[in-house]
Amino acid sequence: MISRSDVIQQIMNKVSKNDLVVSTTGMISREVFNHNDRNENFYMIGSMGLASSFALGIAKSNPGKKVIILDGDGSFLMNLGSSTCIGYYNANNITHIVLDNFSYESTGNQPSISKKVDLCSIAKSSGYKKVSELIEFDIRNINFDLNELSFYRVLVGIDKDENISRVEHSPETITMNFKGSLIN
Numbered sequence: 281m282i283s284r285s286d287v288i289q290q291i292m293n294k295v296s297k298n299d300l301v302v303s304t305t306g307m308i309s310r311e312v313f314n315h316n317d318r319n320e321n322f323y324m325i326g327s328m329g330l331a332s333s334f335a336l337g338i339a340k341s342n343p344g345k346k347v348i349i350l351d352g353d354g355s356f357l358m359n360l361g362s363s364t365c366i367g368y369y370n371a372n373n374i375t376h377i378v379l380d381n382f383s384y385e386s387t388g389n390q391p392s393i394s395k396k397v398d399l400c401s402i403a404k405s406s407g408y409k410k411v412s413e414l415i416e417f418d419i420r421n422i423n424f425d426l427n428e429l430s431f432y433r434v435l436v437g438i439d440k441d442e443n444i445s446r447v448e449h450s451p452e453t454i455t456m457n458f459k460g461s462l463i464n
């Protein structure tokens with residue numbers, strides 16, 4: 281199975297210059313940072329589950345921007361209230377991608393509950409318009425240009441022990457850089 285790191289690399293190569301990327305805490309943000317650090321990335325340091333809440337506010341107040349959420353299964357399931365609000369408010373400039381490895385890999389691979397919970401059904405019933413399950417990952421199946429609230433569950437493997445750095449920016453710098461990118 282494809283690794284989470286490979287999927288993140290392919291996604292980060294596909295995002296356009298002005299697209300905003302909001303990534304969840306742990307290794308997902310670390311990987312985004314290491315593959316393609318840019319001012320348009322918001323790394324959610326520490327606050328597990330809140331990438332999608334933050335992204336909803338950003339998407340609604342910046343309707344001309346595309347907002348891509350990179351979530352983990354653990355993070356997604358931790359804050360379902362946020363997904364229901366994203367659906368309710370029909371944030372059609374959001375693409376919500378859940379990288380599902382059935383575990384809390386960042387903290388030592390403890391199993392999450394995503395094997396028995398249908399993430400796509402949750403997205404559908406929350407009001408996401410386009411819901412896709414990518415069992416065999418192919419980047420061509422991800423479309424950032426639909427202008428339709430979209431959800432992708434991507435099955436990823438457990439990554440080998442990765443020796444990559446933490447996000448090196450302070451939360452203040454992340455915020456300042458990201459704010460600056462909203463002006464363009």
Ligand SMILES: Cc1ncc(C[n+]2csc(CCOP(=O)(O)OP(=O)(O)O)c2C)c(N)n1
Nearest residue numbers: 306326328352353354355383384385386387
């Ligand atoms: C509220 C809260 N609880 C726990 C943690 C510790 N923590 C950081 S990342 C992580 C696992 C995240 O799992 P998932 O979103 O599935 O991503 P993965 O690491 O598997 O890619 C945990 C438990 C945290 N940062 N915040």
